[in-house]
Each structure stands twice: as C-alpha cells, then as structure tokens.
Amino acid sequence: MEKAVVCTDITKSFGEGDTRVQVLRSLDLEIQMGRLAMLMGPSGCGKTTLISIIAGLLDPTGGELEVLGERPGTFKPQDQILFRRENLGFVFQQFNLLPALTAAENVAVPLFVAGESRARAVENARHVLSTLGMGDRVNARPSQLSGGQQQRVAIARALIHEPRLILCDEPTSALDAQAGERVMELLCTVAVRPERAVIVVTHDNRIVDFADTIAHMEDGRITHIERGAALRVANGVLA
Amino acid sequence: MPAEIVKSIENGRREQTPAKAHNPKNKKRSLLTFLRDQRAMNWVALQMLMGDRAKYLALIFTIAFSSFLIAQQLSIFCRIMDRTRSQIVDVRDADIWVMDPATQYIDEVYSLKDSDVDRVRGVPGVRWAVRFFKGQPRAKAADGRFRVAILLGVDDASLAGGPEKSKMILGSVESLRDPDAVIIDLAGYHFFFPGQPPQLGKTFELNDHRAKVVGIVDASAPFTTFPVFYSRYSVALNFVGRERKMLSFVLVKGDGRVPIAELCRRIRAGTGLQAITTDQFGWMTIWYYIHNTGIPVNFGLTVAIALIVGTVVAGQTFYIFTIENLKQFGALKAIGTTNLRIMGMILLQALVVGVIGYGLGMGLTAGFFTIFERQDATRGIFLLWQVLEATAAVDLMIALVASLLSIRKVLVLEPAIVFRG
Numbered sequence: 001m002e003k004a005v006v007c008t009d010i011t012k013s014f015g016e017g018d019t020r021v022q023v024l025r026s027l028d029l030e031i032q033m034g035r036l037a038m039l040m041g042p043s044g045c046g047k048t049t050l051i052s053i054i055a056g057l058l059d060p061t062g063g064e065l066e067v068l069g070e071r072p073g074t075f076k077p078q079d080q081i082l083f084r085r086e087n088l089g090f091v092f093q094q095f096n097l098l099p100a101l102t103a104a105e106n107v108a109v110p111l112f113v114a115g116e117s118r119a120r121a122v123e124n125a126r127h128v129l130s131t132l133g134m135g136d137r138v139n140a141r142p143s144q145l146s147g148g149q150q151q152r153v154a155i156a157r158a159l160i161h162e163p164r165l166i167l168c169d170e171p172t173s174a175l176d177a178q179a180g181e182r183v184m185e186l187l188c189t190v191a192v193r194p195e196r197a198v199i200v201v202t203h204d205n206r207i208v209d210f211a212d213t214i215a216h217m218e219d220g221r222i223t224h225i226e227r228g229a230a231l232r233v234a235n236g237v238l239a
Numbered sequence: 240m241p242a243e244i245v246k247s248i249e250n251g252r253r254e255q256t257p258a259k260a261h262n263p264k265n266k267k268r269s270l271l272t273f274l275r276d277q278r279a280m281n282w283v284a285l286q287m288l289m290g291d292r293a294k295y296l297a298l299i300f301t302i303a304f305s306s307f308l309i310a311q312q313l314s315i316f317c318r319i320m321d322r323t324r325s326q327i328v329d330v331r332d333a334d335i336w337v338m339d340p341a342t343q344y345i346d347e348v349y350s351l352k353d354s355d356v357d358r359v360r361g362v363p364g365v366r367w368a369v370r371f372f373k374g375q376p377r378a379k380a381a382d383g384r385f386r387v388a389i390l391l392g393v394d395d396a397s398l399a400g401g402p403e404k405s406k407m408i409l410g411s412v413e414s415l416r417d418p419d420a421v422i423i424d425l426a427g428y429h430f431f432f433p434g435q436p437p438q439l440g441k442t443f444e445l446n447d448h449r450a451k452v453v454g455i456v457d458a459s460a461p462f463t464t465f466p467v468f469y470s471r472y473s474v475a476l477n478f479v480g481r482e483r484k485m486l487s488f489v490l491v492k493g494d495g496r497v498p499i500a501e502l503c504r505r506i507r508a509g510t511g512l513q514a515i516t517t518d519q520f521g522w523m524t525i526w527y528y529i530h531n532t533g534i535p536v537n538f539g540l541t542v543a544i545a546l547i548v549g550t551v552v553a554g555q556t557f558y559i560f561t562i563e564n565l566k567q568f569g570a571l572k573a574i575g576t577t578n579l580r581i582m583g584m585i586l587l588q589a590l591v592v593g594v595i596g597y598g599l600g601m602g603l604t605a606g607f608f609t610i611f612e613r614q615d616a617t618r619g620i621f622l623l624w625q626v627l628e629a630t631a632a633v634d635l636m637i638a639l640v641a642s643l644l645s646i647r648k649v650l651v652l653e654p655a656i657v658f659r660g
C-alpha cells in the first residue's frame with residue numbers, strides 16, 4: 001500500500017544554547033494511504049510540531065520526511081507552497097474561517113488561491129456544502145453558524161481542491177460530544193478515500209474509535225502504535 | 240453519510256475541478272495569468288477589509304480627515320501667500336519693476352526721486368518707463384465708515400499700471416482721467432456700501448480729499464484685506480500729501496529686442512537701482528512673508544499634525560486590523576497563499592482605504608472652498624490642483640506606511656501559528 005507520510009529519524013528543536021528545547025527526538029512514523037491516523041498524546045509532547053513539519057509549515061532540524069512520495073524539504077520555497085496548495089487540506093481547531101465571507105465563499109478559498117474564478121469556485125463550494133447537508137447555510141457567515149457547522153464548513157474547505165492528504169488539528173476540541181462525533185463521521189465518510197490519507201491530531205479520547213491507526217506520542221517520540229478502525233469497518237462505509 | 244452522497248461529492252468535484260498532480264512546471268505562468276488569478280484573492284482582501292466595518296470606516300475617516308486638513312491648509316497657505324503679491328501681478332502691462340536697492344517686498348517702500356524715471360527711460364532697450372505710486376491713505380465713506388486703504392497711482396498720461404479692462408465690473412479705466420477719480424475694488428465697495436449694488440458716483444474722503452468712484456474692479460485680494468483704490472499718479476500724490484520723494488516704483492516695458500534679464504541688468508548698472516521682473520518681485524514678496532512672519536509655521540504645524548495623526552492613526556488601525564486577522568492570514572498561508580500574494584492583498588486594502596479616504600477628504604475640501612469663496616475675506620482661495628496632487632501623494636505615503644508594519648507582521652508570520660490553539 002502506498003505510503004502517505006514517512007518520517008525517518010525526525011528531530012526538531014527550538015532555540016539555541018541554554019534555551020534550546022528538543023521537541024521531537026528521533027521520531028519514526030509511517031502513515032498509509034486510505035487511512036485515518038490519529039496522533040495522540042499529552043500537551044507538549046510534540047504533536048503540533050510534528051503535524052506542522054508534515055504540513056511543510058516547519059522544517060525539521062534533522063531526519064528525512066517523505067510526503068506523498070515526495071521530499072518537500074528538497075523543494076524550493078515556492079515549490080513547497082505549490083505542493084501544499086495542491087496536495088494538502090487543513091482542518092483547524094479554531095476553524096479559521098474568514099468572518100467576512102459566507103460559508104460557500106470560505107469553502108471556495110483554496111480554489112481562489114489556486115486561481116479559480118470566483119463564480120466557478122463558489123458554485124463548486126455550494127455543491128460540496130449541499131452534499132455535506134449544509135445546502136441551506138451556504139450564504140451564512142461564520143458568526144451565524146454553530147461550532148459544528150463551522151467545522152463542517154472547514155472540512156468542506158479542506159476537501160474542495162481534492163487534496164491527497166488532510167491534516168486536522170484538534171478538530172473536535174472546540175465542539176460538544178455530539179457535534180464532535182458528527183464531524184468525525186463526516187471526516188471518515190467523506191475525507192478518507194483509498195487515494196487519500198487523513199491525519200488527526202487530538203487528545204480527545206471520545207473519537208479514538210474513528211481511527212485506523214493511533215500513534216501515541218510522549219516527550220517527542222512515538223511510544224506505540226495501535227491499529228483501530230473498528231467503528232468505520234463495522235459500519236461498512238469504507239471497504 | 241451514505242456512500243452515494245460521498246460519490247456525488249467526488250463526481251461533482253471531478254467534473255468541475257480536476258485534481259492536479261504536483262508538477263513544478265505548473266507554476267510557470269505569464270504575468271497576465273498571474274494577475275488574472277489574483278482577482279478572486281483581491282476580492283477576498285476587500286471582503287476582509289470591509290467586513291470589519293468599524294475599522295474600515297475608522298481608516299477611511301482618518302485618511303479623509305487628514306487629507307481634508309492637509310489640502311485645506313495647504314491651499315489656504317498658498318493662496319494667502321499669493322495674496323502678498325496681488326498688487327504686483329495685477330500690473331499686467333509692465334515687464335520690470337524698478338525700486339530702491341534696499342527694497343525687500345512691495346509693502347515697505349523707500350521712495351525714489353522723480354528724476355529716476357527719466358534715468359530708467361535712458362537705458363537702451365526700454366520701450367517705456369512710467370511712475371507708479373503705492374500708499375496707504377485712510378478712506379472714509381459718507382456714513383462714517385473708514386479703513387486704511389491701498390492706493391495705487393498709475394501713470395497720468397498712459398494709465399499704465401492700471402487695472403485690466405477685462406477685470407472692470409463697472410466703469411472704465413479711462414475714467415481715471417476725470418478730476419478726483421478713483422476706481423475701487425469690489426470687496427472694498429462691499430465694505431463701504433454693504434448690501435448696495437455696484438454703482439458709480441459714490442464719494443469718499445481719502446485723507447481729507449474728496450474722491451469719486453468712476454469704476455469698480457475685481458482686483459486680486461490683497462494680503463491685508465484692505466480696500467484697493469486706483470487713481471492717476473498726480474491725484475494719488477494729492478490724496479496722501481506731498482513729501483520730497485514720492486515715487487514708489489518705476490514700471491518698465493522692454494522694447495522686445497533686449498532680453499528682460501539683460502534689460503534688468505542694464506537698468507541696475509545704469510541707475511544703481513534695483514530692477515527685477517514682475518515674477519521675481521512677486522516671489523521676492525512671497526519669500527519675505529515666508530521668512531519674516533509666523534504664517535508658514537502656523538500652517539506648517541497644522542499640516543504636520545494632520546500628516547502625523549493621519550499616518551499614526553491609520554497605521555495603528557491598520558496594524559490592529561492585521562493583528563486581529565493574523566490567524567486568518569496564517570490559514571491563508573497554510574492553504575498555499577504566497578507571501579507575494581498576501582503582500583498584494585494588504586497593499587490593495589491600504590490602497591482602497593487611501594483612495595476612498597482621499598476622495599472623501601477632497602470632497603470635503605472642495606465643499607469648504609465652495610462655501611467660503613463667496614465671502615469677500617476669503618475670495619480667491621480655492622483648492623489648487625497642485626495641492627490635489629500633493630495630497631494624493633501624501634495619502635499614498637500614509638497608506639503605504641500604514642501597511643508596511645502590517646506587511647512585515649504577516650510576512651514573518653509562521654503559518655504554523657494556525658496549529659496553535
């Protein structure tokens with residue numbers, strides 16, 4: 001099976017001299033395509049740093065990173081941005097929707113960034129939102145949406161340009177249990193495809209059942225990996 | 240979610256936006272394509288700007304207020320300074336003004352001898368040279384109203400140095416040949432005869448001498464706002480009383496064969512008097528007021544405060560606006576927006592508030608001058624096109640400075656910030 005992410009001996013430190021902080025220590029991790037992988041661990045264990053490195057938003061201090069068969073670390077900065085734009089989708093903890101734009105316009109932002117015309121991009125976004133059950137909220141602004149609805153808009157935004165890797169940072173931590181579960185169901189059914197992988201950073205134990213793989217982190221290292229996916233396989237949504 | 244819906248999403252997207260595999264060649268695009276691709280993001284930038292209504296309006300009104308103050312004060316300053324030379328520029332028929340060598344500006348004159356005019360006439364290249372008097376008698380109307388006035392005495396024979404015919408509202412310049420005849424400017428007439436339509440035949444006392452109005456002229460507003468009277472040279476001397484030397488200036492017209500600068504040099508060499516062109520004398524007077532009065536400091540201070548307040552407040556508001564949107568900018572960067580494009584978005588935002596604020600400010604300034612140009616005291620003060628252009632440049636500078644800090648903040652922003660809750 002194709003590998004979405006391969007981390008080999010990844011280290012990351014911040015600061016220098018006495019103020020140097022080692023955040024990731026010789027970390028190895030492989031994530032397969034078609035899987036929903038979770039990174040779990042206590043605060044400060046390096047989850048966010050790791051996902052930032054995978055996303056190409058931070059450079060590792062050492063080690064090798066392979067994402068979707070490419071080594072983004074060897075790209076020129078402009079090519080790194082292009083690679084991220086075309087292949088990665090993001091779902092953030094605080095949604096990070098643009099408050100001045102409607103739900104459909106927010107979803108269309110990755111297409112705007114890619115140079116798509118506004119009318120066409122918004123039309124696509126409306127279509128995606130409709131299929132996510134938000135057809136009646138396409139013209140609502142983020143302030144008019146509940147937390148769960150905002151996160152669904154964020155998921156639609158992460159999906160609209162058909163990325164091959166979706167990175168989710170604490171997607172349920174700002175939501176109540178019911179809304180969090182719906183968001184995870186949506187991710188599992190819509191985002192996880194054979195040609196795509198989803199990585200979720202979380203410390204929310206309520207959603208572990210949605211994971212195919214759970215990488216537990218502590219003190220900058222992967223301590224152990226669990227294989228999961230019981231719920232989704234049981235539902236038979238993904239073969 | 241049912242599998243068919245998932246399939247529908249996939250199909251719907253595939254039909255309209257085929258997936259792009261990573262290929263560095265994709266980034267090689269023409270400038271035209273790049274600019275076209277910017278349109279949607281430019282629209283996002285404007286939505287972000289206008290979505291924060293309070294800061295958007297604060298930015299516009301800050302720049303509008305600053306533009307208004309700068310343009311209004313600069314225009315008034317320029318026009319007031321221009322007024323200091325109004326009696327010089329109103330003399331259209333002479334090329335050169337000859338005066339005492341120590342003269343600094345038109346309002347303080349050390350008189351020449353009557354014979355000086357003949358010496359000037361003897362300089363080769365002079366077509367004609369005539370006497371010109373400037374004095375300040377008291378003018379008193381029949382009802383007791385009085386003011387110090389500016390009295391200009393023009394050549395008895397040719398009336399050279401007199402008002403332009405096109406500026407005459409009533410009467411004619413030729414009527415100055417009548418006994419005790421004076422031409423008064425319209426603002427002076429309004430002062431002495433408020434509410435009365437312009438009418439000839441009114442009489443004054445000018446330093447206890449009778450003067451009769453034979454014409455009303457639309458003279459340039461003087462710096463002191465005194466009424467302006469024209470009379471013949473000999474009549475003017477009678478009004479102000481005889482002294483040993485009374486000749487204020489000699490007005491000279493060149494014969495056209497000698498360059499004016501050379502003629503000035505010849506007059507200086509031949510007479511020992513100061514001889515300068517009308518334009519030079521006008522600027523000499525303006526510079527005298529700039530150097531020797533507090534007027535430029537006062538106006539300059541207001542303009543400087545408007546500039547500083549405009550820049551600081553606009554910069555601060557824009558910076559706060561950017562700081563509050565930092566997460567959004569971070570998200571845009573994470574999604575794949577380049578620094579160049581984000582810089583373009585911020586500059587566009589700054590430019591839009593700058594242009595709207597400038598337009599509003601210039602509208603206010605134009606309105607102000609439209610109202611006040613009808614007042615006698617403020618006549619001739621209007622919005623100069625040079626000030627319009629200078630204010631536009633200043634506004635552009637304010638917008639750029641205001642956006643610089645924001646641009647820097649966003650450029651150094653790590654997109655990884657979006658992963659920090």
